[in-house]
Amino acid sequence: MPFPVPDPFVWDTSFQVFYFKLDDQHRAIFETLFNSTNDNTPGNLQLFYIVTANHFEEEEGWMVSASYGGYDAHKKLHEEFLAKVRSFSAPVSKENLFYAKDWLVQHIKTIDFKYKQLL
Template sequence: MGWEIPEPFIWDESFRVFYDALDDEHKKLFQAVFDVNADPSSGAALANLVTVTDNHFTHEEKMMLDAKYDGYPPHKEKHTDFLGKLRALSTPVPADTIHYAKDWLVNHIKGTDFKYKGKL
């Protein structure tokens, strides 16, 4: 897509959206993807990734709605698509799918989430 995937796959300050709760949730998303990458056969790691992602998207979308953020509809659509793909996964998670999740997360934060900085 565009931005480089960090290795090791951990959140750093370049992903900061300046909403502490969302930044903390993004850190958890990075960790959840990292955990699936570390053990692609772990059903617990995959389930945690789905849960952490769903919880984050729910919270972020509520913040967008509360702020009447005009970028909400396409943003929510991206969330729905990604979460649907995660929910359809089973273990072991293929390496190319893990790469897709890393790439999606990096580019979603820097390309889509950054648009709401200062607007929520």
């Protein structure tokens, strides 16, 4: 069963992966998506994309350094999500905003949680 999407869309400790830098980056992703929801402008959408892409790049680097076995599949999910977000234009539809929120919640709590204690 999927995890609920918080409303308002804010990061909380239930999303902790216990790597401070990655948790801080997850917080920033939540914040930029929250801002995109409340001020649905091209600048906020672009910032959300940049913050998310930078996080994915760093997280993937950690995975490579740790020889994480799920790296290839994890990277593919990141690439697919970024491609979808790149297709958005501001103002972003409510459906696409929900898609992004839901994807992030499910991804962190099911996919990212797999690397807890492994990186």
